[in-house]
Amino acid sequence: MLKISQLRANVVGRNILKGVDLEIGAGEVHAIMGPNGSGKSTLVQVLAGREDYEITGGSVSFDGADLLAMPPEERARAGLFLGFQYPVEIPGVNNAYLLKAALNAKRKAAGLAEVDAYEFLSLIKAKMKFMGMDESFLSRGVNEGFSGGEKKRNEILQMLVLEPRLALLDETDSGLDIDALKVVAKGVNSLRAAERSIVLVTHYQRLLDYVEPDRVHVFADGRILKSGDKTLAHELEARGYDWLREERVA
Amino acid sequence: MSAARDKDAALRSFEAAWHARPGDGIAATRAEAMRRFLALGLPSPRDESWRHTNLRALAGRPFADAEPATPMRASWLAGICAAPIAIVNGRPLPAAPARTDDPALSIESLRASIDRDPASLAARLGSIGETESERWALLNRALFVDGLHVRVTGRVAAPLLIVHSAETARDDAAVHSRVIVDVAAGAQATIVEHHLGGDGHATLVNHTTQLHLAPGASAEHYRVFSSDAHTTHFDALEITQAADSRCRQFTIALGGALLRANLSGRLDAAGAEHDSYSLLVGHGARQVDCVNAIVHAASRTTSRQTARALAAGTSRVVFNSRVRVEAGTAGAQSNQSCRGLLLSPTAEIDTRPQLEILADDVKCAHGATTGRLDPNMLFYLLARGIDRAAAQTLLIYAFLDDLLTGMSIPGARHAIEEALIAELPGADLLRAYR
Numbered sequence: 208m209l210k211i212s213q214l215r216a217n218v219v220g221r222n223i224l225k226g227v228d229l230e231i232g233a234g235e236v237h238a239i240m241g242p243n244g245s246g247k248s249t250l251v252q253v254l255a256g257r258e259d260y261e262i263t264g265g266s267v268s269f270d271g272a273d274l275l276a277m278p279p280e281e282r283a284r285a286g287l288f289l290g291f292q293y294p295v296e297i298p299g300v301n302n303a304y305l306l307k308a309a310l311n312a313k314r315k316a317a318g319l320a321e322v323d324a325y326e327f328l329s330l331i332k333a334k335m336k337f338m339g340m341d342e343s344f345l346s347r348g349v350n351e352g353f354s355g356g357e358k359k360r361n362e363i364l365q366m367l368v369l370e371p372r373l374a375l376l377d378e379t380d381s382g383l384d385i386d387a388l389k390v391v392a393k394g395v396n397s398l399r400a401a402e403r404s405i406v407l408v409t410h411y412q413r414l415l416d417y418v419e420p421d422r423v424h425v426f427a428d429g430r431i432l433k434s435g436d437k438t439l440a441h442e443l444e445a446r447g448y449d450w451l452r453e454e455r456v457a
Numbered sequence: 458m459s460a461a462r463d464k465d466a467a468l469r470s471f472e473a474a475w476h477a478r479p480g481d482g483i484a485a486t487r488a489e490a491m492r493r494f495l496a497l498g499l500p501s502p503r504d505e506s507w508r509h510t511n512l513r514a515l516a517g518r519p520f521a522d523a524e525p526a527t528p529m530r531a532s533w534l535a536g537i538c539a540a541p542i543a544i545v546n547g548r549p550l551p552a553a554p555a556r557t558d559d560p561a562l563s564i565e566s567l568r569a570s571i572d573r574d575p576a577s578l579a580a581r582l583g584s585i586g587e588t589e590s591e592r593w594a595l596l597n598r599a600l601f602v603d604g605l606h607v608r609v610t611g612r613v614a615a616p617l618l619i620v621h622s623a624e625t626a627r628d629d630a631a632v633h634s635r636v637i638v639d640v641a642a643g644a645q646a647t648i649v650e651h652h653l654g655g656d657g658h659a660t661l662v663n664h665t666t667q668l669h670l671a672p673g674a675s676a677e678h679y680r681v682f683s684s685d686a687h688t689t690h691f692d693a694l695e696i697t698q699a700a701d702s703r704c705r706q707f708t709i710a711l712g713g714a715l716l717r718a719n720l721s722g723r724l725d726a727a728g729a730e731h732d733s734y735s736l737l738v739g740h741g742a743r744q745v746d747c748v749n750a751i752v753h754a755a756s757r758t759t760s761r762q763t764a765r766a767l768a769a770g771t772s773r774v775v776f777n778s779r780v781r782v783e784a785g786t787a788g789a790q791s792n793q794s795c796r797g798l799l800l801s802p803t804a805e806i807d808t809r810p811q812l813e814i815l816a817d818d819v820k821c822a823h824g825a826t827t828g829r830l831d832p833n834m835l836f837y838l839l840a841r842g843i844d845r846a847a848a849q850t851l852l853i854y855a856f857l858d859d860l861l862t863g864m865s866i867p868g869a870r871h872a873i874e875e876a877l878i879a880e881l882p883g884a885d886l887l888r889a890y891r
């Protein structure tokens with residue numbers, strides 16, 4: 208589904224991604240773990256099409272298409288979803304409206320008619336109930352005045368409504384208490400399917416107790432250092448990241 | 458080539474128009490105003506409040522009074538009022554409008570008001586201001602041909618729409634008109650003035666509105682400018698407020714080549730509250746220059762100003778607001794929020810909130826920011842699959858949210874949004890949004 212080869216990128220002139228190689232098959236859940244500042248968010252934002260990040264090398268194919276050649280809105284309509292580490296507050300843009308416009312944009316790209324207003328409302332209410340969100344969120348501005356946990360739930364809500372083929376969730380678990388974490392995990396698990404892939408960027412092993420990954424990658428200094436199965440996550444939790452760097456130097 | 462241009466042609470033509478006018482019952486105050494106007498001349502960039510707007514080109518053009526005409530167009534705000542009043546080239550149509558359906562509302566032409574009781578009307582025009590920024594209002598006092606005198610004596614539920622249009626086939630037409638609105642103690646009204654027309658001609662419109670709120674009165678006043686891209690418009694709005702009165706004012710600038718809109722508000726007695734909202738849209742090569750001056754002349758008075766400026770193309774939008782709290786007052790509160798959004802690299806926005814506080818016990822706040830669309834917000838919307846043009850429009854709309862939600866007549870808000878949206882990209886999506 209997604210194949211990243213030797214991806215390199217600069218942020219404000221500084222080289223952050225230094226040759227990322229990663230392949231994700233349909234139906235797989237991958238976890239990317241790594242220290243703060245190693246470039247995990249840069250990677251997922253580059254994949255989503257953030258324009259002020261400069262790509263200096265490599266390629267990414269998504270369902271066989273050249274992902275890097277597509278503008279961000281097309282990537283989203285093609286089924287790529289980024290759950291932001293820091294969801295943006297947009298006062299004055301209504302939350303329900305954003306959900307509906309996003310869904311309609313995707314439907315339009317797929318040649319489908321706009322969603323019926325009544326159907327949309329019942330769909331969204333059901334998903335909100337599932338996510339333990341109050342309906343009053345619908346009439347508020349996008350993420351406006353939401354707590355950290357509410358913002359993360361809102362990202363998952365958007366994901367559930369959009370049903371992406373590839374979800375990139377950037378630290379959706381950080382800053383959540385254990386109950387909120389379980390809700391987010393429930394949301395992610397509900398989306399697991401044979402035709403869908405999920406990438407969880409996290410630096411705690413905690414989330415992985417609830418969402419079991421097929422593969423775990425250690426990301427450090429702008430590239431993937433080591434990949435393994437879920438036991439790698441436990442090892443990282445116990446030993447930290449430093450042993451990996453030493454192993455690599457040795 | 459024509460002969461050397463007369464750089465004072467406009468001034469001379471106004472003087473000629475003055476001499477050609479038949480006298481009326483307020484000739485004395487008109488003469489005084491004209492004398493003062495001629496002595497001061499047109500504003501120049503040396504005048505502090507005209508730094509941003511250069512009138513040199515205008516000063517070199519002679520103008521002639523626009524002739525009486527009949528209206529050629531309907532206002533897109535017509536839906537809010539069953540019986541709008543048309544003022545064409547400064548003259549109400551029919552010449553003596555009357556609305557009898559609401560006993561709390563009486564309307565006569567200013568001409569009739571002058572003829573009936575010239576002394577009262579001269580007094581209502583007020584003493585002649587000293588400051589330079591009132592020069593167009595001075596000229597207006599000397600030359601206004603007609604207009605309306607509206608008296609509100611009770612609660613008037615339906616909004617009153619006044620449609621000012623300039624209908625002319627000439628390039629040198631000048632329209633001088635005035636509207637006076639008096640809201641009696643405890644009375645309430647909504648008055649909407651819509652300025653439109655121009656039709657590709659370089660018309661000059663010089664309009665003044667005076668609005669007085671007696672004790673406990675409340676009013677919502679709109680002035681909406683949507684003249685065509687050749688019109689030069691000078692508009693002065695003078696608001697005086699007595700004890701416990703409430704005024705909500707909306708200035709909506711959507712049209713014209715050059716619009717200078719002054720608002721001067723005086724809070725003359727305790728408990729007076731004033732809210733003004735300015736929606737200033739610049740595109741093409743338009744210039745919008747808005748100057749607000751609010752004076753807190755009594756204790757426990759409140760003013761809030763909300764300005765949102767948008768500038769695209771090579772347009773320039775200026776918003777100056779000054780709040781003055783007089784000595785000897787206590788408990789005045791004021792807030793000024795000015796925000797600008799630049800939509801093109803060649804557009805310009807200048808906002809300047811100013812405070813002049815001569816009292817000790819006050820609560821005043823002001824803020825001014827100007828920027829471009831937030832790239833993080835834009836990326837968030839794009840990452841959800843929203844079209845770029847639509848995303849930009851949504852963010853513009855969001856930027857205007859505080860202002861649009863302040864409008865309490867749904868029909869006016871809807872029509873104004875429609876007119877605004879027509880000027881922005883992604884119009885269809887925005888329509889669906891509302």
Ligand SMILES: Nc1ncnc2c1ncn2[C@@H]1O[C@H](COP(=O)(O)OP(=O)(O)O)[C@@H](O)[C@H]1O
Nearest residue numbers: 218219223241242243244245246247248249250
């Ligand atoms: N917008 C930005 N401007 C400047 N530096 C940035 C920006 N975004 C990220 N960086 C830098 O890029 C590096 C990688 O950051 P990031 O991708 O957020 O790491 P991670 O998500 O792994 O914590 C860091 O050194 C960070 O300071």
Ligand SMILES: [Mg+2]
Nearest residue numbers: 247248292378
């Ligand atoms: Mg990060």
